Amino acid sequence: MWNKHPIEDDLRLALNKQFGEEIGGSHFNKYIVARDYLVNNVYDEIKAKEPSLSDHGPNHIYDVLKNAKDLLSGDITKLSGMDLYCLCMMILFHDVGNIFGRKEHNTQITEIYNKVRNKDPRFNQERRVVIKGAEAHCGRTNTGSRDTLACVEETESIDGAKINLREMAAILRFADELAEGPQRTSNYMLESGRYEESSRIFHKYASITNVFIDKGNSRIVLYYYIDINKDDLQNPKDISDLIHFIFERINKLDEERRYNKYYTPLLNDFKKTEVTLNFSYDGMPVEGLDSIKCTLNDLYPIPGSNQKSGEEILNSICSELEIDKLIQKIKDHEAV
Structure with missing residues (x-):
């Protein structure tokens, strides 16, 4: 249909x-x-x-x-x-x-x-x-x-x-x-472990991502909604892996923004990528982590040519995104 x-x-x-x-x-x-x-x-x-x-x-x-x-x-x-x-x-x-x-x-x-x-x-x-x-x-x-x-x-x-x-x-x-978001995955398949292990991170990423193309304000906006539960804190590796993956995907998307507009003036209006990360614990916002924002501005690399990782780039412009600090804040929130 x-x-x-x-x-x-x-x-x-x-x-x-x-x-x-x-x-x-x-x-x-x-x-x-x-x-x-x-x-x-x-x-x-x-x-x-x-x-x-x-x-x-x-x-x-x-x-x-x-x-x-x-x-x-x-x-x-x-x-x-x-x-x-x-x-x-x-x-x-x-x-x-x-x-x-x-x-x-x-x-x-x-x-x-x-x-x-x-x-x-x-x-x-x-x-x-x-x-x-x-x-x-x-x-x-x-x-x-x-x-x-x-x-x-x-x-x-x-x-x-x-x-x-x-x-x-x-x-x-x-x-x-930019075609990313919950519409590309199945929450049932993800939660019931029916995706191959190597693909789970891509589906998890899709499930927490929202994209807004805002040409009037010269920006691409990425929203991430990351909900943490008690089991996650017992084994924080999954949280760490997801956040690392988010960093790499942000880096890749912004690189594509700059790369593609190099080849067409029709994309020149998109001068920045704005990111908002929203962390919650069992569905409730975590104070201080419920709206972490950062902005990536124009450069013109060829995809894959930047030797810095997504995490390094994000941390350089927003120190709140350091993974160890994020996890500790969530644990402190749980203890309250």
Whole structure:
């Protein structure tokens, strides 16, 4: 089941504006055909192949479309119909390779694309462009660099219409990075220990994370809600591991914010990442730990090039986030 996303209305209008209703409608129908095939035949099957993977089904695709629209906001009208078509198509296809397994899933799109388009030679150029941009949402280049967007052509075309491919690939990549939260996991599966041990930390992270794209105030906002109980304090390693993981994910997300906007001015408004961590004990706020805030501002590294850990970076700007101090404050709270 698919509920139409507002960005799809933007796509239809933009295509009609660029090409007229007849040709624009034809392009829009091609998008709908691809979307419906993937919704009905592919997305839900990813869970069967990778049952411990965080959600990569229709809800995830819908979430990435939402993030793309929120990142663009009013600037969406600056995109041509074919730019927006390419962006939406890349979002549809970016994770389909997971049906063959998580490893290098970004390079496993072609077989699914060929199924969708029946290997029709009319789609050869579209296939090359969409796959090239979608592949760059993660992974490494042939030389081992994480700077995958550098390998995407700045401009391309589909049916003779120009596409700012590298910019659209950057929007996809950041929209996907921001697609995190409780909607990507199952609380029942997590609490009953039904996820593989190696995947549990990713699901735990999803369960405590909320993301707010606030273009009007030039920021990405991350909220974390970490509830501690008595058993956790008896074995604080799990708390420590989760906080370490949060630090690394904050670092990665902020790195992606700076990296992706290097490749498109459409993301220039996002000048900072603001973080709020909220600690509670058995559902009740812990005084002094119920709203820890910090802000990460602009630099422009290539992902993976920063040698500092997420914990080191966060501690350097907010000493309250030192793990030993956090755990001791929670223990002091319990003792009161």
